[in-house]
Amino acid sequence: MLIDIRRVSKIYNEGKESEVRALDDVSLRIDYGECTTILGHSGSGKSTLMNILGCLDIPTYGDYYLAGEAVSEIPPSKLSSIRNRQIGFIFQGFNLIPGLTAYENVELPLIYRGMPRGERHDLCVQSLAEVGLEKRMDHRPTELSGGQQQRVAIARALAAKPPIIMADEPTGNLDSKAGADIMKKLISMNDNGSTVILITHDLHLAKAAKRIITISDGKIISDEPVSEDERRAVLEGDAV
Amino acid sequence: MTIFRTTKMAFKSILHNKMRSILTMLGIIIGVWSVITLVSVIQGVQRQTMEAYSRMGSNIINAYWGTYGSGEKDITDDFFDECASLKKYILGVTSTNSSNITAKYKSKTLSRSRVYMASDTFDICMGTNLASGRSIGYADIKNKVKVCVLGSYPAKEFFGLENPIGKQIRLGGVYYTVIGVYESQYNNSEWSTDNIIAVPRTCQRSLGVSNGNNGDFNIKCKDKESLDMAMFLLNTWLTQHLPQNNSYHSVYSNQQWQEQEQEALDMFTLVVAGIAGISLLVGGIGIMNIMLVSVAERTREIGIRLSIGAKRKDIITQFLIEASVISACGGVIGIVLGAVTSAMLSSAFFQAVYLPSVFIIILAFAFSVALGVFFGFYPANKASKMQPVDALRNN
Numbered sequence: 246m247l248i249d250i251r252r253v254s255k256i257y258n259e260g261k262e263s264e265v266r267a268l269d270d271v272s273l274r275i276d277y278g279e280c281t282t283i284l285g286h287s288g289s290g291k292s293t294l295m296n297i298l299g300c301l302d303i304p305t306y307g308d309y310y311l312a313g314e315a316v317s318e319i320p321p322s323k324l325s326s327i328r329n330r331q332i333g334f335i336f337q338g339f340n341l342i343p344g345l346t347a348y349e350n351v352e353l354p355l356i357y358r359g360m361p362r363g364e365r366h367d368l369c370v371q372s373l374a375e376v377g378l379e380k381r382m383d384h385r386p387t388e389l390s391g392g393q394q395q396r397v398a399i400a401r402a403l404a405a406k407p408p409i410i411m412a413d414e415p416t417g418n419l420d421s422k423a424g425a426d427i428m429k430k431l432i433s434m435n436d437n438g439s440t441v442i443l444i445t446h447d448l449h450l451a452k453a454a455k456r457i458i459t460i461s462d463g464k465i466i467s468d469e470p471v472s473e474d475e476r477r478a479v480l481e482g483d484a485v
Numbered sequence: 486m487t488i489f490r491t492t493k494m495a496f497k498s499i500l501h502n503k504m505r506s507i508l509t510m511l512g513i514i515i516g517v518w519s520v521i522t523l524v525s526v527i528q529g530v531q532r533q534t535m536e537a538y539s540r541m542g543s544n545i546i547n548a549y550w551g552t553y554g555s556g557e558k559d560i561t562d563d564f565f566d567e568c569a570s571l572k573k574y575i576l577g578v579t580s581t582n583s584s585n586i587t588a589k590y591k592s593k594t595l596s597r598s599r600v601y602m603a604s605d606t607f608d609i610c611m612g613t614n615l616a617s618g619r620s621i622g623y624a625d626i627k628n629k630v631k632v633c634v635l636g637s638y639p640a641k642e643f644f645g646l647e648n649p650i651g652k653q654i655r656l657g658g659v660y661y662t663v664i665g666v667y668e669s670q671y672n673n674s675e676w677s678t679d680n681i682i683a684v685p686r687t688c689q690r691s692l693g694v695s696n697g698n699n700g701d702f703n704i705k706c707k708d709k710e711s712l713d714m715a716m717f718l719l720n721t722w723l724t725q726h727l728p729q730n731n732s733y734h735s736v737y738s739n740q741q742w743q744e745q746e747q748e749a750l751d752m753f754t755l756v757v758a759g760i761a762g763i764s765l766l767v768g769g770i771g772i773m774n775i776m777l778v779s780v781a782e783r784t785r786e787i788g789i790r791l792s793i794g795a796k797r798k799d800i801i802t803q804f805l806i807e808a809s810v811i812s813a814c815g816g817v818i819g820i821v822l823g824a825v826t827s828a829m830l831s832s833a834f835f836q837a838v839y840l841p842s843v844f845i846i847i848l849a850f851a852f853s854v855a856l857g858v859f860f861g862f863y864p865a866n867k868a869s870k871m872q873p874v875d876a877l878r879n880n
Contacts, residue, residue, distance in 0.1 A: 301792050302874040322796050328873075329794020340789045340877065344501050354793040356490060401793070 246313070247409070247440055248275040248298060253307030255293050255463075267293040268304070269463035275442065280435040282443045282451040285460040291444050292337070292413055294460065298442065299332050299411050300324050329358050333402035335412040339394045341386040341401075347373065347393075348382040351401045358405070372404035373397070375430070391418040399427060403434065410434055413444045428453050432480065452479045488802070495807040499814075502779075506811055509775040512768025513815030513856065514822065517849045520761035521823025522830065524754060525841040529831045531750045532839065538743050542612040544712050546704040547581070547742070548719055550727055550734035557698045560726050565604070567722050568704060574711035574718070577606025578704045580686060584694045588682060589655040590643040597675055598639050600656065600692070603683035607634075610703040613683075618650045618665030621685050629687040633661040636681035637669040656684065657692050672836050712738055765852065768815070773860035776808050780868040787868050788876025800869040801862075808861025809854050816853030820846055 255268040267290045275281055285291040296302035297309060300316060309316040311327070319327070328334075341350045348369055355365045373379055376396035386394050395418045402410065412431060416424030432453060435441040443454055451457050452475050459467040499506045550560075561580075568578040583599035601607065605623045608615065616637065625632050633654065640649050640663075649663045661684060671677040684692070704719070706712040716736050723734040780787070787800055824840055831839035 296874045299792075301877070302872060322798070325791070325794050325796040328792060334792060336792075336877075340785075340792070342786050342789055344498060344786075353790070357790075357794045357796070357799060 246274050247277045247279075247311070248273070249310040249313075250274075250297070250304075251308045251310075253297060253304040253309060255290075255297065255302070256305045259305065266463050268297070270307070271460075271463070271465055272307075273458065273465065273468075275440065278435070278438055278440055279456060280432065280441045280443075280454045281456045281458060282445060282454040283458050283460060284445060284448060284451045286446055289460050290463040291446075291460050293463075295411055295413055295442065295444050299334055300328055301334075325357075329354055330405070331407055331409055333405070333407035333410045335395075335399050335402045335410070335415045337413040337417060339386070339391075339398045339418075341394055341397055343386055346383050346385055347378060347389065347397045347400075350386070350397055351404050354401060355405060360405075368404045369400075372400040375403075376400045376427075392420065392423055395419060396423070396427075399430070403430070406434075406437075407439065409440045409442070411442045411444070414446070415443070416445075416450065424450075429480070449479065452476060488806070491799075491802050491806050492810065494803060495810045498807055499811060505775060505779070506814075509772055509811050510815035510818065512771035513765070513812050513853050514768075514819040516761065516765030516768040517816050517819025517853055518822045518826065519764055520758060520849055521820060521841045521845060522826045523757045523761055524845050525823070525827035525839055526830055526834075527750065527754045527757060528842065528845075529827070529835055529837075529839040531747070531754075533835055534746055534750070535743070538739060538746075542609070542705065543739065544706040544708060545610065545739040546706060546712060546716055546719065546736060547702070547739065548704060548723070548734070548736045549699070549701040550723055550732060551699040552728055553731040554728070557728055557732075559698055561700055563726065564700065564702070564722075567719070571715055571718060574706055574715040576705045576707055577604065577609045578702055579604040579607045579610040581611070581701045581703050582699075583681070584692070586657050586682075586692060586694070588639060588643075590652070593643055595639055595642055595680075597680060598636070599681045600694075601681060601683045602686040602689045602694070603634070604686055606705065607683055610705045613670065613681075614668045616666045616668040617648075618663070620665055621683060626685045626687050629691070630685060631659060631661045631688060631691075632664045632685065634665040634667060634683040635663055636667050636679045637673050638675060638677070638680040639682055640666045641673065656682070659691055712740075765856065768853075769812075769856035769860045772808055772812055772857055773863060775811075776804060776861050776864040777867075779807070780804065780864040784868070784871070784876050784879040787871060788873050788879065791871070791873040791876060797869040801865045804865030804868060805858055805861045808865070809857035812853045812857030813850070816850045819853070820849055823849075 250271060250273050253268055253271050254266065257265040257267060271294065283291045283294060293302070297304050300311070303317065342353070345353065351369045351372055352365055355368060370379065373382055376399055378393060378396055378400065381389060381393060386397070389397065395415065399415065410431065415431070416427050419427060428450070431441050431443065441454070443451070445451055452471050454471060455476065456468070456470050458465055565578060568575050580602050583601045585597065586600045588595045588598050603621050605621055605626055607613065608620050618634070620634055621632065624630070633656070635649060643649065643654065644652065649666055652663050653660045654663060655661070667681070669679050671679055673679045704715065706715050716738060720736040723736065727734055790800060827841055828838045831837060
């Protein structure tokens with residue numbers, strides 16, 4: 246089992262009047278190679294769940310086993326290495342570094358990984374070309390549109406072909422055509438063996454995955470597979 | 486992540502925030518600048534003093550005395566005799582008293598020349614060298630011959646390109662024949678030791694100069710051992726020959742003066758360097774301040790870096806290098822400004838260009854980098870400890 250969280254809760258301001266249970270006793274297992282959507286409204290706790298799954302945050306209670314290993318036991322430097330090599334994040338807010346160009350943003354995780362320059366260059370150029378930004382490599386984020394920034398973020402996440410891809414509303418800032426391209430890209434990554442976890446509030450988009458986990462008020466309320474017919478309908482329809 | 490990459494990134498970030506970086510550097514610049522300027526000016530003063538001493542030559546004793554009462558016996562001649570009897574140790578002795586006597590040649594007048602009552606060993610005791618002619622000799626003194634040796638300044642002022650030897654100048658109305666000219670010791674200016682005129686000491690009375698019962702002498706000894714011996718003997722002699730109750734005397738060696746002067750200057754250097762060090766410290770606190778702001782401002786960036794796989798070490802290195810680069814740049818600018826300022830000050834005060842010593846440059850540079858590392862560490866460490874998601878949430 247790749248991802249196994251047991252009775253995980255995330256509570257902010259615990260014990261105070263302003264206490265918020267972003268996640269409430271959630272248990273969830275995701276296997277290698279799955280393509281899963283976590284569906285929920287804004288404030289349902291889906292982003293909190295992704296942050297915990299992506300080792301960006303630690304749960305207040307409960308355990309998280311990543312590939313059989315308890316995440317709470319993993320030392321910080323190894324956790325950094327997991328974020329760097331195993332997980333590709335696509336954040337809702339792009340999270341690009343303003344002072345760096347598109348190329349440099351894509352390159353940064355590869356630098357942290359210690360990859361040699363030549364190899365880095367090839368991967369960056371290829372990855373940016375795949376999202377159609379080969380002509381914008383030297384632009385800074387402020388010189389790019391929202392959709393282009395999102396595509397830079399996607400290129401950064403996918404450049405090194407990570408085994409796990411987590412995407413938080415990846416098409417939120419894109420028009421339907423560009424959104425469909427991105428979805429197809431994620432699905433093809435899944436077809437090539439990557440585990441894909443997609444977070445969205447859009448039920449239609451959610452059906453592009455093979456499994457939909459619905460979350461509301463910090464609890465999982467349903468966990469169902471998507472039928473092949475439904476899935477094909479979404480993927481083949483132009484407006485994803 | 487290599488140091489080279491990180492350094493490049495640090496430079497980029499510094500250039501990105503030009504105004505902030507310059508303001509941060511300012512503290513270091515002013516600190517290093519003042520340290521370098523002050524220390525090298527003091528070293529210049531030190532060098533000047535030591536040069537003055539070495540011009541006088543080594544193994545010189547300075548002896549002076551005085552009596553309070555009137556009608557005491559003048560022991561000057563006896564003192565010369567005593568020194569002559571100590572030939573084993575003493576090479577020469579001359580009075581270092583000088584007077585302001587107006588000197589005239591034709592229509593030219595010099596009123597600030599120092600006139601020395603010289604002995605026949607004036608040159609070795611005062612460290613003067615002849616440029617031409619001869620010095621005052623034994624016979625000149627014995628026969629009170631009205632001759633003089635000019636320093637390079639009066640020689641130049643009076644005679645220009647003429648040959649001064651054999652010409653007559655007037656000192657206090659009396660004609661003196663120029664028999665020699667000294668080499669320039671310093672910069673040939675009116676206020677320097679080049680503005681001197683030496684006359685036989687026995688001519689003192691005819692010039693109307695009186696030292697009363699005071700004396701101030703330079704005594705040249707053969708070597709270090711002779712100097713110690715002569716000091717002891719002369720001190721004993723003076724104690725015996727001066728009236729016990731109303732006189733004072735002192736026998737000093739040049740070396741002693743030199744050591745004391747050196748000590749005083751060293752002390753002064755320490756004090757000044759300490760004060761300048763405080764300004765460097767303030768500069769360092771400025772760096773820490775700005776690094777804290779920079780970390781706070783860039784919390785989100787740190788979050789992004791952490792979430793895409795930067796290790797704590799990478800974050801710390803990045804901010805540390807940023808702080809060190811800022812302070813090193815400040816250090817270099819401060820060193821350049823300090824070098825220029827001390828060159829300008831030394832050429833104005835000493836007529837010579839003194840640059841700061843390599844030691845002080847290296848020290849200032851190392852210190853400013855160390856400041857950057859020291860004061861950059863706290864904020865860098867703080868930044869690296871954040872949970873990625875907490876840093877990301879920060880806006």
